[in-house]
Amino acid sequence: MTNNNPPPELMPCPFCSYDARIITYEYGQDIPRGFSVECTGCFAETAHSPTLEEAVQVWNTRATLKPARLTDDEIKKLIVPEEGYGAAHRKGWNACIEFLRKEGVI
Numbered sequence: 001m002t003n004n005n006p007p008p009e010l011m012p013c014p015f016c017s018y019d020a021r022i023i024t025y026e027y028g029q030d031i032p033r034g035f036s037v038e039c040t041g042c043f044a045e046t047a048h049s050p051t052l053e054e055a056v057q058v059w060n061t062r063a064t065l066k067p068a069r070l071t072d073d074e075i076k077k078l079i080v081p082e083e084g085y086g087a088a089h090r091k092g093w094n095a096c097i098e099f100l101r102k103e104g105v106i
């Protein structure tokens with residue numbers, strides 16, 4: 001299979017400035033797939049969107065709001081699975097925002 005479309009341009013993460021990547025979700029044979037964009041540094045992720053274009057737009061719009069620059073050590077602290085961003089991530093986007101505000105990242 002060939003794909004002539006260039007990959008969409010993703011802005012860096014607004015929280016840690018790392019590169020982002022596209023996640024494709026396959027829900028099953030009769031269920032439409034979805035897309036999100038995820039940070040490769042702190043794993044901040046957009047909500048699932050029905051189209052790739054929408055997921056990219058959501059990420060790039062949000063990413064323009066407030067770019068931050070964190071050190072690698074600060075990012076490691078944030079993503080501790082039991083207590084850091086990783087734990088908040090499993091509870092959903094609002095928990096992530098709350099966690100990052102508490103940590104003074106945003």
Ligand SMILES: [Zn+2]
Binds near residue numbers: 014015017018040041
């Ligand atoms: Zn990030």
